[in-house]
Amino acid sequence: MYWADRHVVVGVTGGIACYKSCHLVRRLVEAGARVDVVLTKAAAEFVGPLTFEALTGRPVLASLWEPGRALAHVHLGQTADLVIVAPATAHLVARLSHGFADDFLTAMLLAATCPVLLAPAMNDEMFASPATGRNLADLVARGFACVGPEIGPLAEGASDRPGRMSEPEVILDHGARLLSGANPLRGKNVVVTAGPTRESLDPVRVVTNRSSGKMGYRLAAAAWRRGATVTLITGPSAESVPVGVTVERVESTAELEAAVRHALPSADLLIMAAAPADYRPAATPTEKRPRADGPVTLVFEPTADVLMATRAQRKPGAVVVGFALETGNAVEKAKAKLVRKGLDFIVANDASEAGAGFEVETNRVTVLDAGGGQFEVPLADKATVAERILDRVGTRWTT
Numbered sequence: 001m002y003w004a005d006r007h008v009v010v011g012v013t014g015g016i017a018c019y020k021s022c023h024l025v026r027r028l029v030e031a032g033a034r035v036d037v038v039l040t041k042a043a044a045e046f047v048g049p050l051t052f053e054a055l056t057g058r059p060v061l062a063s064l065w066e067p068g069r070a071l072a073h074v075h076l077g078q079t080a081d082l083v084i085v086a087p088a089t090a091h092l093v094a095r096l097s098h099g100f101a102d103d104f105l106t107a108m109l110l111a112a113t114c115p116v117l118l119a120p121a122m123n124d125e126m127f128a129s130p131a132t133g134r135n136l137a138d139l140v141a142r143g144f145a146c147v148g149p150e151i152g153p154l155a156e157g158a159s160d161r162p163g164r165m166s167e168p169e170v171i172l173d174h175g176a177r178l179l180s181g182a183n184p185l186r187g188k189n190v191v192v193t194a195g196p197t198r199e200s201l202d203p204v205r206v207v208t209n210r211s212s213g214k215m216g217y218r219l220a221a222a223a224w225r226r227g228a229t230v231t232l233i234t235g236p237s238a239e240s241v242p243v244g245v246t247v248e249r250v251e252s253t254a255e256l257e258a259a260v261r262h263a264l265p266s267a268d269l270l271i272m273a274a275a276p277a278d279y280r281p282a283a284t285p286t287e288k289r290p291r292a293d294g295p296v297t298l299v300f301e302p303t304a305d306v307l308m309a310t311r312a313q314r315k316p317g318a319v320v321v322g323f324a325l326e327t328g329n330a331v332e333k334a335k336a337k338l339v340r341k342g343l344d345f346i347v348a349n350d351a352s353e354a355g356a357g358f359e360v361e362t363n364r365v366t367v368l369d370a371g372g373g374q375f376e377v378p379l380a381d382k383a384t385v386a387e388r389i390l391d392r393v394g395t396r397w398t399t
């Protein structure tokens with residue numbers, strides 16, 4: 001949704017990280033963007049124009065002196081939706097900061113009026129140098145967006161200091177956030193809960209449920225791409241941390257409740273996608289139960305209903321979204337939960353349907369709202385479903 005039919009210019013400068021620029025360009029083209037690549041002379045020493053021409057199906061721009069393209073360096077940054085410079089070397093950062101316009105890329109950037117995202121990559125000492133620090137700070141103050149560099153292996157060996165270019169997927173998420181423009185979630189504080197919680201049976205054993213956290217993680221990622229500040233409160237999950245999102249890890253339902261209670265007063269939107277354990281053992285021994293003790297009878301007591309227990313902490317006007325994962329008759333059961341839990345929206349999931357619910361990459365949901373509205377989201381991957389849910393939730397601020 002972010003890249004389809006967008007015109008993106010990718011500027012590539014001469015650092016070894018430019019082998020990753022090919023992947024970035026490829027991903028943009030796959031996502032539906034029209035991509036123009038601008039190469040510096042040094043970049044062309046690393047990756048030839050032919051590679052980018054094959055990836056984009058368009059001629060590469062490299063020279064100010066090409067006949068027939070006299071004003072391309074002026075127009076490109078004024079008509080594109082976004083310019084990404086990846087990698088942005090120390091030299092490019094310095095030239096841009098000082099207003100140089102001695103090749104196609106710097107001339108285009110000096111005249112650009114669209115958002116520009118820089119992905120710096122350089123030796124760690126170069127990045128730590130006061131000159132680079134000053135130049136980058138100047139560019140950020142002038143409105144350039146910046147992603148990375150990150151700590152990780154450099155061409156010259158391992159380093160524990162920043163220098164490595166952010167991965168293409170991370171650059172794409174930052175680009176999507178710039179492209180998402182004015183939308184109801186921009187500037188909002190969003191809290192998303194995800195994953196299962198687990199309760200201790202003894203110091204080594206737990207009781208939990210099948211939630212993977214996928215839906216909540218995709219929602220947190222999508223909310224961040226829309227310009228929100230996002231806190232993800234998550235139970236144990238193998239999912240990787242979404243770009244830009246602050247993550248708080250919890251284990252039990254009591255810890256989840258405490259974290260939600262703490263986060264709620266500043267939240268404009270709470271999305272409770274977590275599947276908290278509804279019961280916990282009434283007593284937990286401090287030592288591991290030996291198997292030789294034979295059969296065990298456990299007494300479980302209910303945990304708190306987090307949504308209900310934290311109602312008083314909701315900021316006035318905050319929007320609250322719950323989830324209802326059912327096994328049959330999901331919409332009717334979800335409607336009852338929407339009312340009982342004082343929600344603005346509830347996302348009804350039927351785990352008995354193929355491709356929906358826990359531990360799968362896809363979902364099919366119905367979003368119900370407190371006004372009686374009902375919005376169907378057809379079967380799709382969970383990232384797409386997350387976008388559709390946020391489209392619907394966003395209407396709360398626009399209608």
Ligand code: CTP
Pocket residue numbers: 253272273274275276277278303304305306307308321322323324325337
């Ligand atoms: N929820 C919660 N605290 C719990 C259990 C659930 O806040 N202890 C939230 C979930 O995150 C979800 C919504 O309540 O947003 C509905 O969860 P669900 O498990 O379907 O509801 P329950 O109240 O546990 O009802 P049921 O008896 O169907 O399990």
